[in-house]
Amino acid sequence: MGAVEYGIQNRKVDDIGLIQGAARLTPERIQKTIQKVLAGETGAKLKAYSEICVRCGLCAEACHFYMSHDGDPSYSPVGKVKQTMWVMLDKKGKVSPEFIYQAAQVAYTECNLCKRCVQYCPFGIDTAYIMLVVRRICHLLGVIPQYIQDTAHSHASTMNQMWVKDDEWIDALQWQEDEARDEIPNLRIPLEKEGAEIMYSVIGPEPKFRTQLIMQAAVLMNEAGMDWTMPATTGWDNSDMAMYTGDNEIMARLKRDHFECAQRLKVKRIVMGECGHAFRSIYDMGNRALAWRMHPVPVVHALEFYWELLRDGKLKVAKPFEKTVTLHDPCNVIRGRGLHEKAREVVRAFCPNFIEMIPNREHNYCCSAGGGVINCGPPFKNVRVQGNRVKAEQLKATGAEVCISPCHNCHGGLEDIIHGYKLGMELKFLIDIIYECMEKPNAAE
Amino acid sequence: MVEIYNFVVGPLAWVGWGIFVVGIIYKLIYMYSLARAKDYSSLDYMSLPFSLRSIFVWSIPFYATNWKRNPAMTVATFLFHICLIAVPVFLLAHVVLWQKFFGITWATLPDQAADYMTLAVIAACVFFGVRRATDLRARYVTSYKDWLILILVASPFVTGFLAYHQIFNYKFMIILHIVSGLAWLALIPFTRLSHMFLGLFTRAYAGSEFGKVRHVKDW
Numbered sequence: 001m002g003a004v005e006y007g008i009q010n011r012k013v014d015d016i017g018l019i020q021g022a023a024r025l026t027p028e029r030i031q032k033t034i035q036k037v038l039a040g041e042t043g044a045k046l047k048a049y050s051e052i053c054v055r056c057g058l059c060a061e062a063c064h065f066y067m068s069h070d071g072d073p074s075y076s077p078v079g080k081v082k083q084t085m086w087v088m089l090d091k092k093g094k095v096s097p098e099f100i101y102q103a104a105q106v107a108y109t110e111c112n113l114c115k116r117c118v119q120y121c122p123f124g125i126d127t128a129y130i131m132l133v134v135r136r137i138c139h140l141l142g143v144i145p146q147y148i149q150d151t152a153h154s155h156a157s158t159m160n161q162m163w164v165k166d167d168e169w170i171d172a173l174q175w176q177e178d179e180a181r182d183e184i185p186n187l188r189i190p191l192e193k194e195g196a197e198i199m200y201s202v203i204g205p206e207p208k209f210r211t212q213l214i215m216q217a218a219v220l221m222n223e224a225g226m227d228w229t230m231p232a233t234t235g236w237d238n239s240d241m242a243m244y245t246g247d248n249e250i251m252a253r254l255k256r257d258h259f260e261c262a263q264r265l266k267v268k269r270i271v272m273g274e275c276g277h278a279f280r281s282i283y284d285m286g287n288r289a290l291a292w293r294m295h296p297v298p299v300v301h302a303l304e305f306y307w308e309l310l311r312d313g314k315l316k317v318a319k320p321f322e323k324t325v326t327l328h329d330p331c332n333v334i335r336g337r338g339l340h341e342k343a344r345e346v347v348r349a350f351c352p353n354f355i356e357m358i359p360n361r362e363h364n365y366c367c368s369a370g371g372g373v374i375n376c377g378p379p380f381k382n383v384r385v386q387g388n389r390v391k392a393e394q395l396k397a398t399g400a401e402v403c404i405s406p407c408h409n410c411h412g413g414l415e416d417i418i419h420g421y422k423l424g425m426e427l428k429f430l431i432d433i434i435y436e437c438m439e440k441p442n443a444a445e
Numbered sequence: 446m447v448e449i450y451n452f453v454v455g456p457l458a459w460v461g462w463g464i465f466v467v468g469i470i471y472k473l474i475y476m477y478s479l480a481r482a483k484d485y486s487s488l489d490y491m492s493l494p495f496s497l498r499s500i501f502v503w504s505i506p507f508y509a510t511n512w513k514r515n516p517a518m519t520v521a522t523f524l525f526h527i528c529l530i531a532v533p534v535f536l537l538a539h540v541v542l543w544q545k546f547f548g549i550t551w552a553t554l555p556d557q558a559a560d561y562m563t564l565a566v567i568a569a570c571v572f573f574g575v576r577r578a579t580d581l582r583a584r585y586v587t588s589y590k591d592w593l594i595l596i597l598v599a600s601p602f603v604t605g606f607l608a609y610h611q612i613f614n615y616k617f618m619i620i621l622h623i624v625s626g627l628a629w630l631a632l633i634p635f636t637r638l639s640h641m642f643l644g645l646f647t648r649a650y651a652g653s654e655f656g657k658v659r660h661v662k663d664w
Binding site for chain 2: 006041042043044045047048049051052053054055056057058060061062071073074076078079082118119120121122123124125126283284288289291293334335336337338340361362363
């Protein structure tokens with residue numbers, strides 16, 4: 001090696017969850033846990049990935065962390081695997097508590113599981129999957145950043161991400177119903193309506209601190225004449241941080257609760273708000289944990305739902321949104337579900353001044369907040385903001401006044417990037433623009 | 446010398462080829478049963494059309510985004526792999542051996558072309574070596590194993606080239622050539638070189654997930 005020793009050891013961050021978790025470990029427990037996960041939960045996929053990777057480093061430029069750190073190879077996807085999984089495999093789990101601390105920091109805070117690197121590896125090696133296995137091991141060892149572990153605890157005890165109590169949930173909906181009725185007097189947020197066509201589900205943070213999104217969605221449903229409902233019981237929260245901590249058991253419980261809630265209400269389908277990771281958990285990971293090939297109840301993401309309404313003439317543009325806008329493609333619904341063209345059709349319908357950021361669609365750079373990274377909280381804020389300089393450059397190059405980010409995690413991450421790099425851009429959900437510019441036939445004068 | 450030569454083209458060749466063929470079959474069966482036991486939630490999404498699409502697309506130079514981004518690496522990689530397979534299979538001197546021992550024969554490359562292609566393989570190995578030593582992206586993740594593999598892959602071509610041009614002792618060189626070639630074959634199933642066949646399956650899986658589930662391109 002050269003004079004500089006690149007690696008996580010140079011950038012350790014103090015986090016009480018990691019510190020206290022690592023302090024409780026013994027080498028025996030680490031070894032036993034790693035071997036248990038490797039033998040019991042991984043198979044040909046991890047073996048093949050580890051064996052055939054030819055260490056070419058071609059994945060590096062896929063990763064925003066690498067692109068934002070002036071060629072520091074320890075931020076490349078393969079560099080992260082080298083610092084975590086390869087060591088665990090080589091040493092057959094005989095690693096120190098300090099090593100687990102560092103591996104946890106890499107896996108939880110320096111990889112957003114966005115899978116862009118899969119598109120750059122000639123063998124299609126899925127580094128996000130490897131990082132999830134590392135997280136699974138760290139979860140079983142109890143070495144997890146405190147903030148995200150708190151959300152997983154919330155999921156486990158309340159079945160929602162934000163410690164929202166049963167009555168607070170209903171309260172929040174009634175409050176938003178009240179707010180909306182100022183403008184749309186006939187509007188209701190139908191609770192527990194059995195046999196409705198649509199169950200609308202949101203993530204825990206919506207009732208907690210992005211409540212206006214519920215109001216806007218209610219206006220859209222009402223004005224488009226949808227037969228819809230929201231549940232009054234658990235199962236309303238489609239989010240899933242347990243999926244990101246490595247707590248696969250809670251992940252499966254959450255998804256089961258969500259699907260069973262829709263089945264209890266006998267709805268035809270679930271429409272979910274503008275959230276990426278929640279979509280991943282119902283479409284990619286949670287369903288598989290429950291041994292469902294696809295979700296047992298049809299699920300439509302907001303982007304596709306808006307597109308449908310527009311196509312069917314149920315959503316109409318009252319006035320164009322004149323500011324110049326750009327669109328950030330969130331990994332979980334674009335690289336995860338291919339909704340990029342539908343998203344563009346909706347954006348173009350409302351925004352005549354649309355500018356593409358480059359790269360875009362399934363090649364878009366990650367927001368650096370997803371994959372649970374933003375949920376690791378304030379100790380790691382700089383990790384993700386400094387780790388995404390390339391996103392700031394990408395946004396700036398568009399010259400747009402407004403960035404549309406149809407995903408909660410992306411939204412949080414981009415907000416910090418826009419402030420951190422002083423881009424002076426406005427940030428909006430797509431529903432913000434739709435709500436502002438749509439025809440509202442039932443609105444009071 | 447003659448006895449040694451007879452030994453390496455006789456019993457040793459059977460051993461080398463045997464390990465190569467049986468090793469690959471064993472590895473494929475082992476990996477498939479392991480995938481069925483442990484990775485069913487991935488295996489279930491495999492799709493033949495999307496697998497083939499992915500393999501096909503990545504086999505075209507400068508088509509995938511990342512091939513475009515790394516032109517030198519793309520040229521070296523494609524040249525290397527094409528020559529690496531074509532030279533041993535279609536070399537006249539090799540086909541003659543197949544004819545002598547099994548009575549079968551097929552098209553051959555002109556010696557001059559094979560000579561240039563051998564040089565191309567060696568040049569690509571030098572390129573990979575220099576890149577491994579100087580490009581931080583590769584150097585950071587390189588271990589001694591990667592160097593051994595590179596030397597292993599280059600040696601049958603270097604020795605073959607020297608033998609063909611009768612540089613140094615021909616008889617010694619040809620034996621070295623055969624031994625290193627057989628070692629290379631025998632090690633394919635058990636080292637990083639297994640990407641020769643396993644790489645098709647990881648590519649196929651990525652293609653299936655991206656095509657069938659994610660509805661996006663994986664290149």
